[in-house]
Amino acid sequence: MRFDFFRRAGSSDAGAGEGPGADAASRAAADAGSNGHLAYDMLLDAQRRVIGYRMAWRAAGEAPSAHAGAGVKALMDTLAAHLSPEGTGWLLGAQVVFVDVTVDALFQSELQSLPPQNVVLCMGADELMDADMRSILLFLREQGFGFMLCGARTLPDDTELRAIITHVEVAASDAAIVARLANETQLGHPAVELIAPRVENWTQFDICASRRVNVFVDGAFRNPPVKEAEDALQPESLLIVKLMQMIQRNEDVRAIESALKHDAALTYRLLRYINSPSVGMAVEIHSLRHAVAMLGYSPLYRWLSLLLATSNKASSPFMMKKAILRGRFVELMGQGMLPPSEADNLFVAGMFSLLDQLLGVSMEGVLRKVQLTESVQQAILSRTGLYGPFVALAESCEMDDGRAPRLSEALFLSASQVNAAQLAALVWSLDAGPAAAGPPA
Numbered sequence: 001m002r003f004d005f006f007r008r009a010g011s012s013d014a015g016a017g018e019g020p021g022a023d024a025a026s027r028a029a030a031d032a033g034s035n036g037h038l039a040y041d042m043l044l045d046a047q048r049r050v051i052g053y054r055m056a057w058r059a060a061g062e063a064p065s066a067h068a069g070a071g072v073k074a075l076m077d078t079l080a081a082h083l084s085p086e087g088t089g090w091l092l093g094a095q096v097v098f099v100d101v102t103v104d105a106l107f108q109s110e111l112q113s114l115p116p117q118n119v120v121l122c123m124g125a126d127e128l129m130d131a132d133m134r135s136i137l138l139f140l141r142e143q144g145f146g147f148m149l150c151g152a153r154t155l156p157d158d159t160e161l162r163a164i165i166t167h168v169e170v171a172a173s174d175a176a177i178v179a180r181l182a183n184e185t186q187l188g189h190p191a192v193e194l195i196a197p198r199v200e201n202w203t204q205f206d207i208c209a210s211r212r213v214n215v216f217v218d219g220a221f222r223n224p225p226v227k228e229a230e231d232a233l234q235p236e237s238l239l240i241v242k243l244m245q246m247i248q249r250n251e252d253v254r255a256i257e258s259a260l261k262h263d264a265a266l267t268y269r270l271l272r273y274i275n276s277p278s279v280g281m282a283v284e285i286h287s288l289r290h291a292v293a294m295l296g297y298s299p300l301y302r303w304l305s306l307l308l309a310t311s312n313k314a315s316s317p318f319m320m321k322k323a324i325l326r327g328r329f330v331e332l333m334g335q336g337m338l339p340p341s342e343a344d345n346l347f348v349a350g351m352f353s354l355l356d357q358l359l360g361v362s363m364e365g366v367l368r369k370v371q372l373t374e375s376v377q378q379a380i381l382s383r384t385g386l387y388g389p390f391v392a393l394a395e396s397c398e399m400d401d402g403r404a405p406r407l408s409e410a411l412f413l414s415a416s417q418v419n420a421a422q423l424a425a426l427v428w429s430l431d432a433g434p435a436a437a438g439p440p441a
Helices: 022-035 068-084 109-111 131-143 159-163 175-186 202-210 236-248 251-259 264-276 288-295 297-309 315-333 340-352 355-359 363-369 374-382 386-397 404-410 416-431
Strands: 038-046 050-058 096-100 119-124 146-150 168-171 193-197 214-217
Touching: 038 068, 038 315, 038 386, 038 404, 038 416, 050 068, 050 315, 119 168, 131 159, 175 355, 202 214, 214 297, 236 251, 236 264, 236 297, 236 404, 251 264, 251 288, 264 288, 264 297, 288 297, 297 315, 297 340, 297 355, 315 340, 315 355, 315 363, 315 386, 315 416, 340 374, 340 386, 355 363, 363 374, 374 386, 386 404, 386 416, 404 416
Parallel strands: 050 096, 096 119, 119 146, 146 168, 168 193, 193 214
Antiparallel strands: 038 050, 038 214
């Protein structure tokens, strides 16, 4: 069903080509769609797992609020094209996407392209409580779209409106409103999911988790300061480093297999990852020797680097996911610009740029243990060399610091190419994340 039935007269999308401002509005929409960069925060549950994303659109050289309507339209089109292409369904599984929308965005037909059960529309209290908006809100809720109430200290008294709201934005430090909302749910009101829009550190996160409040974290959110001790690597991490060094020395596969047999759980995780959908093997791999015979040493080094990134039991699933996403994002951006043989190095450079955060050891301490090529080290330490600009661009997209247009232009990458790589990395990480590499049950 098309939403055009609800389109309001005089809205920015209605009557394109009519009126003196139509051409300017059309140009603004086109510019936002072709030049905008995707940005997102991750939604973490109490176990620090990524369960969703809050997506935003940044038009080149403009503040986030500029041409908001055009930006939301471009964002919806981009999400639909790469996360819900026609005939394939929603590619992010059970994960949910949150989108900040204007009133006009509710009347855009682009919403049709997104699966309602996986989309939450974020709106302020004044817009949600607008009586003129009630019909479209009820329609969208009936279709399955969720609604997050933002910037309000309490829920509305209106019973009909309460039934529309599925999520509520709350301050991390606001224990009173959390307790009040929890109490209202117990008294028979429809349950809502509470979400903190931002926290400063893991202490605040743990407070939210104790109150059953999920949290959005941005690209600047980091683990606590790393240790400086060289022996801080855990035993499994040290074994993986040893295996990586054996591969770099091109040692016989039987010697590598023998070293790997000292850790049955690691062997299981490695084979489980090799056989995961993200690798895409046509036949099931039953041994390390079989994997090397089929693919050679280079992919094995890549797989071990991923296992190293997920080997610290104290690291959070969030940080593991972030490193895997960055590695894949960097690799995808380099495809077509660098030879295929560089793909594994691109992935390692991207993922290892967060290795200190993952392992809890300083980057210098890690590099004393793991011998990497000079180009990979340059990318990790200074964002220079062959791979450094790709890592810098990935980092800028995560941080949403406004440098992405300039960095992508320097690499001759269009905004649409960068956005496609980001979303493809999100999809790929579903099968390559910590859960896929986890120990046997």
